[in-house]
Amino acid sequence: MDKPISPNLTRGAKIRIGLLILALVLPILPFVSDYMLHIIILIFLYMILSLGLNIVPGFNGLLDLGYVGFYGIGAYTSGLLTYHFGLSYWLIIPLAFINGAIWGILLGAPTLRLTGDYFAIVTFGFSELVVLFLTNEIWLTRGPLGLPGIDVVSIDLTLFGGPKWEFVGEIPYYYLALVMVLVTCFVMYRIQDSRLGRAWFAIRDDEVAAVSCGINLLTYKVIAFAISAAFGAVGGSFFARWVTFLSPDMFKFWESFLILCMIVLGGMGNIWGVMLGAALLVSLSEILREVLPLLGLPVEVRFLAFGLIMVLMMRYRPAGMLPIPAVAAKMRAGRKKRKKEKPVAGLKS
């Protein structure tokens, strides 16, 4: 079975149900402020993004460095459709999903047959080109002037003679984000258990063996990439309608790196690990933002810390905090090989 089974199922399930109940009632609790909700919504958003990115390195073993490109595409799809046509957000979600998937296929089809390094660089180049495009094509995106005043999400029943209810404040967004996270999570779980998921894991663990089992590498990789891109786009669409302001410099490579950090830290390939990673890093970000000035340290320490975390994680715990046995084994296997070869390397001067 590929699903990470904790030795004590009921305990894990209890924790999850507890968390879910907490999440549902959180906004109603008295000591919870808008700022707290703001941060938690940010965490939810990054959870969606991490779950999306997780498909490529976590399930398929490929490094995608251009994830922010899809995030940006989704955000601008959502932003532009709202800005020019006032489209309802509920229509935008599927549109963003499809747009993301299309771009995933367009980028993936010619590039996924490349080796891991080249693929990583190409995705990086792609995301940089997306940012350049968003910045320069002012006629389409208003470029650096940004898209201000994007409508908030609203439930519009006027077509049926009902009221129009606009999202005011953080609470409605909180529940929307929560629902989106749960849906994404659910989808990921279903995929994990399906033939698609198993094919992906086979590819990740040993490509040659997978091919000999009759798996068409390219097809499955492209599907993975497209779904990953689609979720990135959906995350972006939420972001646009929540922040109500977009500008191209919000989609720099740093975001890709950050999301990569989250899944690395939390545990690549593990759905809960990835979500934990998102929660950890966003929280850490905010804590450091408060604490660093008090300690008199510059904010670059925050970014420095993230870089350092990545290096240390890869060195000591490459499978993350909640590792998947298969991934952990692979990372360890690599190390064991090194230990065996050392004596040979020491034979000469």
Place this chain on the structure above:
Amino acid sequence: MFLQQLVNGLVIGGIYAMIAVGYTMIYGVIQLINFAHGEIYMLGAFFAITFISFLNLPFFVAFPLSMACCAVCGVLLDIVAYRPLRRSPRLAALITAIGMSIFLQNLAMIIWGSRPKPFPQGALPAYFETTAVSFGGVNLSWFHLFIFGLTLFMMIGLNLIIKKTRWGKAMRAVAQNQTMAALAGINVNRVISYTFALAGALGGAAGIMVGSYYNSIYPTMGYVAGVKAFAAAVLGGIGSVPGAMLGGVVLGVAEAFGAGYLSSLYRDGISYAVMIIVIILIPAGLFGRVLKETKKSM
């Protein structure tokens, strides 16, 4: 105008070539894209201005000294970050490389501040500004000649090292097949360190030249230059040193002409686009060999 753009392009191109060569050498020996190489380039520039401003060293002393420091940085980078992951899956090494790149960028920001710094006034010899050669409406100053000359000298030097010296031969052997090289009695680790040192020195030199010529040094300057140089290395064929040199020059000239005649907004985009197209259509680049999918790749 055409000639002027050509001169512009050759200057930029030479710089890219020097950085690209570093990428390609490291990729050759350990099959890793050293994302942090751009940061070594950046550190070269910062070391130079620190030596000149704080230790009052003359330019022509600070230059080789910074190069030496960059060589050391390169070796440290290998020993601290990459060597422990030598046998790990490639994903891990790539992530580490990116992590080191971010780490070094921010370290530089903390040490030197993130505002662009000018190259110390008066550090460069005064005659650098004066025109040395003039033809076709283009003025070449001594500074131009210095950069051209130095770049050429280093490229030729590198070629000689790789082709004629024992270290060079060892590098080529390790690049071809690490295990066999080890069996042949080569200390693989030391050769790899040597490669990092060489790449670091060249990258640092490029950084100092750019910093002094354009008079603007800042911690994130390695980021974009690094990507473009990598594109140049890919264009030339990753793993091939002459390829990287040619790729650098071609990319530099293309960029200058693109910015001058077409749109300057997509100037950086030219590099990315070239990179993507080359990787997809001719992965071997101009001179390189196609990468074989090894079992190690994750």
Place this chain on the structure above:
Amino acid sequence: MTNKRTFLITGLVFGLALVFGITTGAMADNIRIGVAAPYTGDLAGYGDNIKAGVNLKLKEINDAGGINGKMVELVWGDDLCAPKDAGTVASKFATDKSIVAVIGHLCSSATLAAMPIYVRAGLPAISPTSTNPTIGTVGKGWFFRNCYTDDFQGKYLATYVVPKLLKKKSVAIFYENNDYAIGLKNAFMAGAKTAGVKVTGAEAYVAKTTDFTPQLTKLLRDKPDTIFLCGYYPEGALIAGQARKLGFDGPLFGADGIDNEDYIKIGGKAADNTYLTVPFLAASAGPAGQKFAAQFKEAYGRDGDWMSANAYDCLGILAQVIAKTGPDRKKIRAGMAAINSKANGYNGITGLTYFDKKGDCSKPAFVKVVRDGKFEAAK
């Protein structure tokens, strides 16, 4: 393993609680004002200027006994000039009920991202430096600014500086690809049309570009009389240097983005003969302005610039309003909106400030020029 994990998670929850706790608790007696700007990162230099200006005024106010006996306390919010972080800072300020007003943000894009949050929470904000014209509409009455907009600056450059001050007829424009410069360039070109100034070409560049020679070569082919450095000083200085190297010796001009000592430092001799419009010029500012310049120099060892001056005045305006209305967000907003004509304008070191319905203010511009490596007032 599980122990380490639980430890980490508990630590995180504790840390978060601490963070939330810090932001909601406060010294209830002080009047707290948020100051949002980039204090770290690329544009930290600008944030430093804001901090310096505001701190100078703060000392003045608190030394005189505060506002109606209550001391003023500043809360710093580092927005990195990034919309996402600006949103988080805005959210923090908005939630903290003890913060009654905000000075900020610095960058127009940050202000644009933050304003919806301030509007929703009913927190008035006054920016010393955001010049993008659209902010007034997004601000919905809660936004005020102490600086002129890019529309005004661009027009001023085109209709006064170029034809009348410099007495030149044609301009080549070099503009950065961001909201500030594009707005400025558009306003300039519109003004140039009415003033009969010819624009021979316009080239865009991205921030951090260091090599402008390809584009300069292209632009100089048409032999413009002057070059408009429509952007910030790091690139402006490089453009100046490279233009001179390519043989251009006419005057250069720019706007407030060029106003920084580093322009001269980086540009060297090439920076000479550059004109720039600025919102504040100590030499022309009258006795209060001169006093500010002297105090600033003494406290910080460098010359104050227009950002510090504007920030200084922002705090001054807020202090004056709060003295009348007390520390109440809604009342403060109403008090600010009431400063709406020359008669009841605020007389600060940057001149007379009063706001229109969108919170914009019309301030005069001054012209500086670089001569022999120093800034001087232009005649």
